[in-house]
Amino acid sequence: MNIDIAVPTYNSAQWLDAFLESIVQQDFSNWRIVTRDDGSKDGTENIILSWGNRLGEKIKIIKNPEKINLGIVGNYEAIFDECCAELIMVGDPDDVWKPGKITLTYEVMMQAEKEFGVDMPIVIGTDAEPVDKDLKPISPSLWKWARMNTNSTSKLSLMVMENPVLGPTMLFNRPLLTLAMPLNGGAAYHDWWLALVACAFGKIVLIKKSTLLYRRHGANDSLEPLTQNYSQAAKKIGKAHSRVQFLIRQLALQATAFSLRFRDKLKTSDYLALEAASCLPSSTMVMRRVRVIRHGLWFGSFIKNVGMMVFL
Missing domain, CATH: 3.90.550.10 (Spore Coat Polysaccharide Biosynthesis Protein SpsA; Chain A)
Structure with missing residues (x-):
């Protein structure tokens, strides 16, 4: 086949x-x-x-x-x-x-x-x-x-x-x-x-x-987006903080595992970005934002990035 x-x-x-x-x-x-x-x-x-x-x-x-x-x-x-x-x-x-x-x-x-x-x-x-x-x-x-x-x-x-x-x-x-x-x-x-x-x-x-x-039927493994449009995002502001924190923990664990597995193969800039993502949950509020900006750890839209910088 x-x-x-x-x-x-x-x-x-x-x-x-x-x-x-x-x-x-x-x-x-x-x-x-x-x-x-x-x-x-x-x-x-x-x-x-x-x-x-x-x-x-x-x-x-x-x-x-x-x-x-x-x-x-x-x-x-x-x-x-x-x-x-x-x-x-x-x-x-x-x-x-x-x-x-x-x-x-x-x-x-x-x-x-x-x-x-x-x-x-x-x-x-x-x-x-x-x-x-x-x-x-x-x-x-x-x-x-x-x-x-x-x-x-x-x-x-x-x-x-x-x-x-x-x-x-x-x-x-x-x-x-x-x-x-x-x-x-x-x-x-x-x-x-x-x-x-x-x-x-x-x-x-x-x-x-x-x-x-x-x-999309309510029992999917992937999450519903909170940012389908600006009005819906505003209505779901109460969920935004917990969603951002969940995503940050999730991507940090994956970044940690990825950098450990492929450390010897990665470009220096990629390795540093992974390390920065790995450290986000344990960093102070100020350092989280510094790491995001310094290493370009951005989501795919302006509204998502605003939410991240507010709730990070």
Whole structure:
């Protein structure tokens, strides 16, 4: 198979059929799904088994008879360990892929590997279309909805703070996965960690096109943005302080793990930026702001940066 599609599941019964059907309906057929259920308490496992009967060799089901829950990062790591293709995609079972998604990202990957070489760690990412639980549109663009700066992918100090490369839009190659593994013990999110590795040591290529319906249903692993517009941000000011503090702790732990893992490979400026991010939770209020400014640790929008400087 050209592409392995990593699909972790956990209590996904409500969405799983629609997601898998959107893969089957793609115009690119040289793929295999690799999936593991993380101890679901609904009917997810039975749905996976029924798809196993339908897809045969085009799906690999990693058994979990003890129903051990590894968490989202641990489940992805277990699945990535079983992926053998040179190219890997990521699929969240609550999304729906748009037609042509695989072909588009595959063709761009082929161009990128031709330009940069097959040994270069590369990830391809796209925009996504946020929708509600019933697939009704929320916004035509995740990047605009969440106020993400796609130009941040060229600078590690910016990627440390925020990741515009959404996991279910990703197609990445074997050199990137080899360098990024293991994930557990370091990654805040699997996609953020992979994007950091690509930013530091490889290439990130973003396609300014939405390739999937990104379902938001209240139980997502990722957080809702507080800054969809200025009026909503003002109404949610009470949540802003706790959100900023949570994000700072999260990115600091990831920055610490990243700098420890790759210290000997990093450019000096990147290492210093990671060290500064690592120190944010334990620094004084004044020093936090000094570190942010000195090392360029900015989010992707003005309003987010104002919130950070107020609540940091």
